[in-house]
Amino acid sequence: MTNDNALMVESTISLLLLLIQVPATAILFSRLLKGPRRLAPIEPQQPTLELLGKVSVVVPTLNEALRISPLLAGLSQQSYEVREIIVVDSKSSDGTPDLVKATQQKDPRFRVMTDDPLPSGWVGRPWALHNGFLFSSEGSQWFLGLDADIQPHPGLVAGLVKTAEAQGYDLVSLSPQFILKYPGECWLQPALLMTLLYRFDPAGINTEQPERVMANGQCFLCRRSVLAAVGGYSSASGSFCDDVTLARNIAVQGYKVGFLDGAKVLKVRMYEGAMETWKEWGRSLDLKDATSRSQLWGDLWLLTSVQGLPLLIVLTFLLISPPHSYSLQTGLIASLPTPPLLLLGLNLFLVVIRFAMLIAIAPSYDRKSAKGGWLFWLSPLADPLAVLRIFLSAFRKPREWRGRKYSGEL
Structure with missing residues (x-):
């Protein structure tokens, strides 16, 4: 040539x-x-009396014994704004319910229940959260779903609820601070996270288009009345990214949905090493269950x-x-x-x-x-x-x- x-x-x-x-x-x-217009990261806050008993916490579990202890300890440090903490276990075989029951001896707000057999068309996580929602107290104004790998700081729940009420959110979820331990994940995990940051508005920006709403089910706060109005988790029953699917369904109904920076109030240890990060997190990052083909x-x-x-x-x-x-x-x-x-x-x-x-x-x-x-x-x-x-x-x-x-x- x-x-x-x-x-x-x-x-x-x-x-x-x-x-x-x-x-x-x-x-x-x-x-x-x-980015410069986004809301500041959530800060831990002390509860005030008007928050008394406002929140029901629901945690779905399946063989989480090796990593749930920091969550149980962190939830015990939340104050009187938390009415109850319901751990919905899907027949764990590693002693997860026993750890919850041991915590219950010190903190009576904890309860453990076993969800019903998984129906056809449901994914395990939304099914467990749906059961927890149905089992939770109607006296609570807020439903807070937390994953077992979350490590909450004291003041998380109070800071989250106060921010949601001050900003008029009906649903708000938080991005955490990620704990890294091994070389491979230090290299790969930020690149995978960047695929989300490039596709969606920064945390702390009110997204106007429902189909561009972002959410994180690891820390997912929703008004109980709103969750009841949309049938709990039923609209996200078959979704492997139920958090985003449900958040977008709620946004379509005209409710205000927010996604904020929670790095100052919670940490998460998601997966052990690069291979597990690639396999487990990578296959849900496409968000195809909540996204049109176009x-x-x-x-x-x-x-x-x-x-x-x-x-x-x-x-x-x-x-x-x-x-x-x-x-x-x-x-x-x-x-x-x-x-x-x-x-x-x-x-x-x-x-x-x-x-x-x-x-x-x-x-x-x-x-x-x-x-x-x-x-x-x-x-x-x-x-x-x-x-x-x-x-x-x-x-x-x-x-x-x-x-x-x-x-x-x-």
Whole structure:
């Protein structure tokens, strides 16, 4: 191929990539610009008398004995705003109910119940939460769903309820501070998290479009009257991302839904190592159960354009691009035609944004006891892998979750 032909091919490919990436970059930039307007992170607060007995806490469990103890201890430190703490156990075989009963001896607000057999069309987690909601006191004004791996700080519930009431939320969930321990997850987990941050508005921004609402079921506060009005968790019965599905269904009904930064009030230890993070968290991040097919394809295009491709394109220019493109004396671009030059500039810009985002999310991670915690700063190198994970899960329905197998009826 002649030099002129090579330049023409390079320019054509660059133009095609620019057509794909420029609109996606504009969308990403419009979302990131909302960051300065977001609400401040939730702070722990002391309860006041008007909060007395306002909240029923429900925790779904299935073989959580190895990680539920910090949650039980943290919930015991919540004050009189918590009326009851209902642990809905799905026939654990590892002694999880015994740990709850031991805590109940010290704190009578705790109760443990076993949910009914899982009906056809239901996923285990929403079924357990639905049973807990039906079993909870009608005297409570708020329903708070918490996952067993959450580590709540004192003042979490009071701060959450006060913020929800002050802001007029009917439903509000929190993003936690993630605890990292092993090198692989320090590298992979932030890249997977970034797939969410790139698709949705920042935590603390009131999203106006119901289909773009984000939620986190690890800490999920909803007015009891609103949850009753939508039939509890029945509208998210078959969803593996029931939190987002339910939040969007509630937003469609005209209720105010919020997603806030909770890094100062709760931590979470989700998965042990990179492989478990890849398998368990990665297969729900696509949010396909709460998303239309067109929106899913749009999100895949966006992630590919602004997260999956930039580093690959920059490395391609540096390592594979023909020698005519560079000045060997200065190391600077010397004679790139305009389209390749624009493409390189755009992707360098996207890489800079990615590292800036890494700095921004650093407070969302507890790396104090992590082995290889420095790999967190190299997590942008895992971006193509993270985007690939979303593709792999986007078109495949899970058949096993947390040790439970599901039929093809879901």
